[in-house]
Amino acid sequence: MSPAVDVKTLVIDGIDVSARADQTVLEVARENNIFIPTLCHLDGLSDVGACRLCLVEVKNSPKLFPACVLKVEEGMEVTTKSDRLLHYRQTILELLFAERNHVCSVCVTNNHCELQATAQSQGLTHVRLPYRSPRLGVDASNERFVADQNRCILCTRCVRVCDEIEGAHVWDVMGRGIDSMVITDLMQPWGESSCTRCGKCVNVCPTGALFDKTKVGSDHPKYPDFVPYLNMMREGR
Amino acid sequence: MNKIKLATVWLDGCSGCHMSFLDMDERLLELSSQFNLVYSPLVDFKDYPEMVDVALVEGAISSVEDEHKIQHIRKHTTLLVAMGDCAVTGNVPAMRNPFGPLPILERAYHENVSAQPQTPSVIVPALLEKVRPVHEFVSVDLYLPGCPPAADTFFTVITELLAGRIPDVASLTRFGA
Ligand code: SF4
Ligand code: FES
Numbered sequence: 001m002s003p004a005v006d007v008k009t010l011v012i013d014g015i016d017v018s019a020r021a022d023q024t025v026l027e028v029a030r031e032n033n034i035f036i037p038t039l040c041h042l043d044g045l046s047d048v049g050a051c052r053l054c055l056v057e058v059k060n061s062p063k064l065f066p067a068c069v070l071k072v073e074e075g076m077e078v079t080t081k082s083d084r085l086l087h088y089r090q091t092i093l094e095l096l097f098a099e100r101n102h103v104c105s106v107c108v109t110n111n112h113c114e115l116q117a118t119a120q121s122q123g124l125t126h127v128r129l130p131y132r133s134p135r136l137g138v139d140a141s142n143e144r145f146v147a148d149q150n151r152c153i154l155c156t157r158c159v160r161v162c163d164e165i166e167g168a169h170v171w172d173v174m175g176r177g178i179d180s181m182v183i184t185d186l187m188q189p190w191g192e193s194s195c196t197r198c199g200k201c202v203n204v205c206p207t208g209a210l211f212d213k214t215k216v217g218s219d220h221p222k223y224p225d226f227v228p229y230l231n232m233m234r235e236g237r
Numbered sequence: 238m239n240k241i242k243l244a245t246v247w248l249d250g251c252s253g254c255h256m257s258f259l260d261m262d263e264r265l266l267e268l269s270s271q272f273n274l275v276y277s278p279l280v281d282f283k284d285y286p287e288m289v290d291v292a293l294v295e296g297a298i299s300s301v302e303d304e305h306k307i308q309h310i311r312k313h314t315t316l317l318v319a320m321g322d323c324a325v326t327g328n329v330p331a332m333r334n335p336f337g338p339l340p341i342l343e344r345a346y347h348e349n350v351s352a353q354p355q356t357p358s359v360i361v362p363a364l365l366e367k368v369r370p371v372h373e374f375v376s377v378d379l380y381l382p383g384c385p386p387a388a389d390t391f392f393t394v395i396t397e398l399l400a401g402r403i404p405d406v407a408s409l410t411r412f413g414a
Contacts, residue, residue, distance in 0.1 A: 003251060113413075125382055125406050126372060126377070127370075128372075133331065205243075
């Protein structure tokens, strides 16, 4: 006899769906082809709810909830699209664009960037906030890779893949608020750090913040799909 | 039928948007029966007309001259379109913002010059402290991101505008496109 599975039924955008009790609203929505925009979530990594792009409305609550860390509940009624949500999602994207120097036209990840694509999918044609234009560094000390802080959105995917999948925990976050920065080791140059040069962080980075300098040209697609695959292999499935 | 008065303006951009506009090729002929190009780097009129129906503005606002021009254009334009990433976001011209204008002038007029290096003080307009997108100075009616927006994007957008409709730009183009 197989162990009983705890099944919950809920409603997402008016559609009745069923889910395992340990699933998140984001997982269930995607299984049912309901699109919720995300940036910090990546299949195969833990969720931290950092970007807030996946915010959804839940009936009878005035609060908004990040779908990537929201566990399903029996009878829950979730709305993933509304004017209010669009307003927040656009504002989050505008804050990201205004915070650092994302110059899409001269980025090696142009046309392969999740920030750029998400801005388009959310109908963002301009940024209403003034750009901060901070002066930020580029670390090219690694023989293979470059870290360009100008383009980092602090999603922490690099931190999580390095810790959870590679097991090296070279990346981490330093500082608070607007001064937060991803760093290698205790802020050693990347090339002098304990980096294993596996390249996982480069492939999961949603923007051009981490890129491979051994590739010529300005066309750098990313392949983050290896993460769930690696997990599956390790679990012996 | 009254032809629409169209202007195109070139501020701090590379003229790539204008090139892409011209890349509409023969479709431009088709469209041009419906508008008069009353002011543009592509034609020879020196003064901005009293009233323009649609102005496509390329480039960011980088100098005191750009600032004067955009204020004047806004006053004499019904529908102002920010054309391309420089006008919409600041884009490449705004990459000097983290450093300020001085190191740029130094680089251009001193470091890279062997004969009589000197920063011009006349004719060349003074640079603003920061390069800013058009909408930080005047109200913008339509944003057309892209570096440059593709010729197909121009064709769809201008066709829609000539028909009196506002196109859904986000379905056509994006930052960096
Ligand atoms: S470097 Fe890339 S993956 Fe790491 S936090 Fe920044 S945007 Fe995310
Ligand atoms: S994807 Fe849920 S908070 Fe980033």
